Amino acid sequence: MARGLNRRQIGVTEEMMATFGEIVLRMSHNHQIREGDPYREKDWDAIERHREMMGLSDAEIAERIGLSRNQVLYIRTLMERRRFRTGHYARLLELGGGKRFRTERFTPHLDHFRYSEDALELRAAMNYPPDRARDYVEKGWWRNETQRRYLERNAAERPDAPAFVLPDRTLTWKELRDTAERVARGLWQLGLRPGDVVALQLPNIPEFAIANLAVTWFGGVVQTIHMPYRDAELQTLINHGRSRAIVCMGAAKDWSAAGAALEMQPQLPTLKHVIAVGETPDGAIPFAGLVAGDPDMEIGHEPSGADPHLLLYTSGTTSSPKGVPLNSHNMLSNARMSAPEKGLTADDRILSAAPFTHLYGLYAFHLGIVTGMANLLLPAFSPPALAGAIEEMKPTAVWFAPAHAAAMTAAGLIGKHDFGSMKMCLFAGSSSPPAMLHALQEAWPGCRVCQLWGMTELQAGMFTRPEDGIGKSAVFAGRASPGSTVRVADPETGEERPRGEEGEIQIRGPMVFPGYLRNREANETAFTTDRFFKSGDLGYMDEDGFVAITGRIKDIINRGGVKFNPQDIENLLSAHPAIQMAAVAPVPHDVLGEQACAWIQLNPGAEAPDLETLCAFLMEHRIARNKLPEKLVVVDEFPMTPTRKIVKGRLKAPAD
Amino acid sequence: MPRRKAEIDKDAAKEAVIGYCLKKGALAAGVADMDAVNRICPPGYRPADIMPRVKSVIALGVGGQTQGAWTVPAKALGYFGSTETRAYSISYGLAFYIENKFGLRSIYCPPDMDPDAGPRVPLQSLKVHAELAGIGARSLAGDILLHPDYGYMYFASVFTELELEPDAPLADNPCPAPSCVNMYRAIKRTPCMKFCPVQCLDGEVDEETGRQKIMRYDMAACAEMTQQYETVPSAIMDAIRATDEEDREDALFDPDNKMLWYKMSVGSGGLLAQCFECMRVCPVATQAPQADPILRHEHRLVPEAAE
Numbered sequence: 006m007a008r009g010l011n012r013r014q015i016g017v018t019e020e021m022m023a024t025f026g027e028i029v030l031r032m033s034h035n036h037q038i039r040e041g042d043p044y045r046e047k048d049w050d051a052i053e054r055h056r057e058m059m060g061l062s063d064a065e066i067a068e069r070i071g072l073s074r075n076q077v078l079y080i081r082t083l084m085e086r087r088r089f090r091t092g093h094y095a096r097l098l099e100l101g102g103g104k105r106f107r108t109e110r111f112t113p114h115l116d117h118f119r120y121s122e123d124a125l126e127l128r129a130a131m132n133y134p135p136d137r138a139r140d141y142v143e144k145g146w147w148r149n150e151t152q153r154r155y156l157e158r159n160a161a162e163r164p165d166a167p168a169f170v171l172p173d174r175t176l177t178w179k180e181l182r183d184t185a186e187r188v189a190r191g192l193w194q195l196g197l198r199p200g201d202v203v204a205l206q207l208p209n210i211p212e213f214a215i216a217n218l219a220v221t222w223f224g225g226v227v228q229t230i231h232m233p234y235r236d237a238e239l240q241t242l243i244n245h246g247r248s249r250a251i252v253c254m255g256a257a258k259d260w261s262a263a264g265a266a267l268e269m270q271p272q273l274p275t276l277k278h279v280i281a282v283g284e285t286p287d288g289a290i291p292f293a294g295l296v297a298g299d300p301d302m303e304i305g306h307e308p309s310g311a312d313p314h315l316l317l318y319t320s321g322t323t324s325s326p327k328g329v330p331l332n333s334h335n336m337l338s339n340a341r342m343s344a345p346e347k348g349l350t351a352d353d354r355i356l357s358a359a360p361f362t363h364l365y366g367l368y369a370f371h372l373g374i375v376t377g378m379a380n381l382l383l384p385a386f387s388p389p390a391l392a393g394a395i396e397e398m399k400p401t402a403v404w405f406a407p408a409h410a411a412a413m414t415a416a417g418l419i420g421k422h423d424f425g426s427m428k429m430c431l432f433a434g435s436s437s438p439p440a441m442l443h444a445l446q447e448a449w450p451g452c453r454v455c456q457l458w459g460m461t462e463l464q465a466g467m468f469t470r471p472e473d474g475i476g477k478s479a480v481f482a483g484r485a486s487p488g489s490t491v492r493v494a495d496p497e498t499g500e501e502r503p504r505g506e507e508g509e510i511q512i513r514g515p516m517v518f519p520g521y522l523r524n525r526e527a528n529e530t531a532f533t534t535d536r537f538f539k540s541g542d543l544g545y546m547d548e549d550g551f552v553a554i555t556g557r558i559k560d561i562i563n564r565g566g567v568k569f570n571p572q573d574i575e576n577l578l579s580a581h582p583a584i585q586m587a588a589v590a591p592v593p594h595d596v597l598g599e600q601a602c603a604w605i606q607l608n609p610g611a612e613a614p615d616l617e618t619l620c621a622f623l624m625e626h627r628i629a630r631n632k633l634p635e636k637l638v639v640v641d642e643f644p645m646t647p648t649r650k651i652v653k654g655r656l657k658a659p660a661d
Numbered sequence: 662m663p664r665r666k667a668e669i670d671k672d673a674a675k676e677a678v679i680g681y682c683l684k685k686g687a688l689a690a691g692v693a694d695m696d697a698v699n700r701i702c703p704p705g706y707r708p709a710d711i712m713p714r715v716k717s718v719i720a721l722g723v724g725g726q727t728q729g730a731w732t733v734p735a736k737a738l739g740y741f742g743s744t745e746t747r748a749y750s751i752s753y754g755l756a757f758y759i760e761n762k763f764g765l766r767s768i769y770c771p772p773d774m775d776p777d778a779g780p781r782v783p784l785q786s787l788k789v790h791a792e793l794a795g796i797g798a799r800s801l802a803g804d805i806l807l808h809p810d811y812g813y814m815y816f817a818s819v820f821t822e823l824e825l826e827p828d829a830p831l832a833d834n835p836c837p838a839p840s841c842v843n844m845y846r847a848i849k850r851t852p853c854m855k856f857c858p859v860q861c862l863d864g865e866v867d868e869e870t871g872r873q874k875i876m877r878y879d880m881a882a883c884a885e886m887t888q889q890y891e892t893v894p895s896a897i898m899d900a901i902r903a904t905d906e907e908d909r910e911d912a913l914f915d916p917d918n919k920m921l922w923y924k925m926s927v928g929s930g931g932l933l934a935q936c937f938e939c940m941r942v943c944p945v946a947t948q949a950p951q952a953d954p955i956l957r958h959e960h961r962l963v964p965e966a967a968e
């Protein structure tokens with residue numbers, strides 16, 4: 006209403022507003038101009054001349070246009086409402102205290118980056134139950150820690166200390182911080198923004214660390230792709246992760262990841278940038294160019310602890326990949342809380358035989374970041390390379406998979422090299438043969454041999470501590486990591502099993518992932534109602550809370566309705582003098598449904614035993630007859646995961 | 662009201678009026694030339710339009726912010742409201758003082774918007790009163806008045822039937838300051854122009870004389886920045902029109918919008934209309950000899966106390 010009258014009473018129509026709105030606004034106060042200083046100088050002619058430029062009153066406008074004063078008042082006020090933008094006030098929040106507005110440095114709030122739909126979907130996947138979040142925050146387990154904060158701290162507190170070390174190249178914390186920041190700017194300049202997924206397919210080289218820390222510097226999400234993966238896996242993982250860039254090798258022995266990614270780009274709608282380390286094929290961006298960076302590029306975002314920063318995949322091959330989103334709350338709290346229990350400090354030097362593309366390797370990476378200790382790098386595993394690296398670079402802590410040590414033992418390297426620098430080492434990746442761990446403990450008296458049970462979904466879930474002793478460490482995968490609760494339950498009924506009895510290992514804690522990305526089916530069965538993660542691993546717990554792994558639920562063989570776990574057979578077979586590694590898995594059978602087949606890889610130079618001999622060997626160890634393998638396959642080399650676990654899914658069944 | 666005194670000495674009356682203002686804390690006070698006010702202000706906005714028998718317009722100014730207030734982050738002192746309240750309370754007191762002492766009706770000119778014309782149109786121009794009373798001159802910062810000694814002030818006016826001798830406007834305009842002229846020569850902009858967060862100031866300085874040539878001010882842009890009352894109904898409108906539940910919730914309850922309701926519920930008007938970045942960077946506003954209260958103290962109060 007204008008002075009008590011509504012628009013119908015004063016005769017304003019939308020059309021009238023459309024016709025005169027602009028001129029009314031302009032005449033009222035839109036743009037004011039004053040020439041000279043006529044008011045102070047009482048220059049009446051000038052004042053009259055300028056009256057219009059200074060904005061007219063409603064009555065004056067009404068006279069000029071030929072409207073009533075009420076119409077002008079109404080039109081002017083409504084036009085202001087329609088025209089005036091709101092929210093500018095927020096600019097003030099950034100100003101004052103010496104900070105001044107600068108056009109060239111200012112981005113209007115509306116133009117600030119907004120999370121992409123894909124990034125929002127990834128954030129929506131960080132869906133933890135509120136009671137868990139509350140518990141973890143109240144206990145101080147979840148806090149605002151990020152890789153970037155730790156990197157800044159390490160660079161400030163120990164600038165010249167080594168962060169990542171190759172035998173011929175050392176990156177200090179300060180160098181790492183500065184390089185990561187420059188690369189982050191380069192990535193930002195490419196248009197990458199918080200929440201964007203960047204895939205890394207790199208070996209354990211300094212560029213992995215730089216790229217990882219650069220992506221997470223601005224709130225990007227690192228997706229790792231294992232080195233052996235080729236076109237098919239790359240395509241599946243990049244499409245599922247909706248990755249916007251990949252950082253990979255420009256050229257390797259037999260394959261160029263960058264070349265393959267470029268070639269596949271038409272089938273990878275989200276992939277905008279292929280960044281090559283080393284030799285750079287046409288169309289790819291050289292990583293070295295990003296390192297040179299633009300120092301003026303400003304990154305307007307700093308990530309927080311709850312932001313997703315990792316996207317890992319449990320498998321690259323299935324039709325419905327299981328993407329595991331993780332944040333700093335999960336990963337860094339787990340590393341921060343477990344470091345002291347392993348006796349690790351900034352003065353230690355850690356070496357991971359496992360690749361950083363896998364969470365076991367990343368665990369060493371995370372421990373390095375949170376403690377400030379050095380990560381010694383082994384770009385590619387071979388038994389002599391690992392033994393040589395330990396002797397030369399003198400790590401105090403080493404992350405092994407049992408297969409690494411088995412291979413070194415088989416190659417006779419244990420007694421040949423100096424392993425004296427190690428004060429602790431960790432075995433994970435698959436259940437470790439107790440005899441091997443005892444033997445290693447004996448060979449390395451100054452080193453505490455420990456075990457770890459972890460998964461892509463949770464990093465370090467259980468581990469034995471150095472003080473637990475080899476008696477426990479040889480048999481048990483560990484006890485609960487700080488903050489986590491572990492139980493062994495009946496996989497079918499969910500009931501907790503008595504101590505000593507086998508069941509599924511279930512775990513809950515601050516490091517457990519929130520659920521698989523875009524995979525409702527998998528999420529429906531991944532957790533119990535009280536939010537324990539159903540690991541799918543079988544094991545039993547002793548009176549002290551130590552858990553031994555006895556197998557995988559899906560490896561259970563159902564022979565004519567009798568179910569058994571083949572792992573004890575595998576352990577016995579592995580102990581056979583001719584055998585380096587063994588796996589037992591079901592193969593289909595017309596009558597029984599399934600029967601057990603054994604695959605074996607021989608020690609160098611050993612002669613292959615036949616099935617009968619092996620069964621006799623097993624019977625000596627009092628194995629139930631119905632668990633004996635009924636088929637035997639000798640393989641040259643097992644298909645292995647990046648952490649040196651046998652991939653049972655890729656074992657070929659015998660022809661008949 | 663005491664009976665009107667038969668003879669009022671105009672000079673003595675003026676001295677008493679100005680003396681009252683200064684004693685109560687005004688930095689400057691003066692009397693505007695009524696004819697000039699009437700010539701400048703359009704019909705409906707002249708003093709007689711709200712007080713038919715008005716004879717004089719008295720304008721007074723109180724000090725702006727402390728040096729500290731100009732240097733802290735803008736959001737910390739978003740509320741500058743106490744200063745204007747001080748100006749109003751002095752003018753309110755002055756109106757009573759004149760009635761009591763001289764027996765003539767006086768009003769404190771409402772520093773309000775014209776209820777007939779909606780917001781953005783003031784009932785009276787306090788700026789015109791102060792400028793004609795010689796206590797401020799128009800600056801390049803959207804015509805904000807500046808004083809060579811006191812810098813940036815808040816103004817209030819009193820209308821009275823008491824007849825007083827008018828003052829002359831300031832002989833010189835302190836804007837642009839010499840440093841602003843230097844800056845203009847270099848980059849064709851003065852500090853207020855350069856640092857206005859919505860870039861609504863523009864103009865020209867005569868590089869020879871160092872005086873203002875043209876002042877351009879996009880008042881709408883400044884209003885968008887400083888006056889949030891438009892935002893209040895807009896937020897409600899956005900909420901009504903939202904087709905998405907999240908957008909609706911944001912329109913009413915996101916932190917920025919919720920702040921509006923808070924400001925409104927506590928009646929914190931200063932927070933609904935504030936910016937003054939142009940003054941924060943203005944050498945006259947912040948460094949005029951007596952803009953700094955400590956210098957002001959040395960210049961004025963100490964000699965006064967010694968008297």
Ligand code: SF4
Nearest residue numbers: 857883936937938939
């Ligand atoms: S008050 Fe703010 S928006 Fe208005 S002219 Fe001054 S600096 Fe610009």
Ligand code: SF4
Nearest residue numbers: 836838841851853943
């Ligand atoms: S900064 Fe102040 S003195 Fe300088 S031009 Fe602007 S208003 Fe005038």
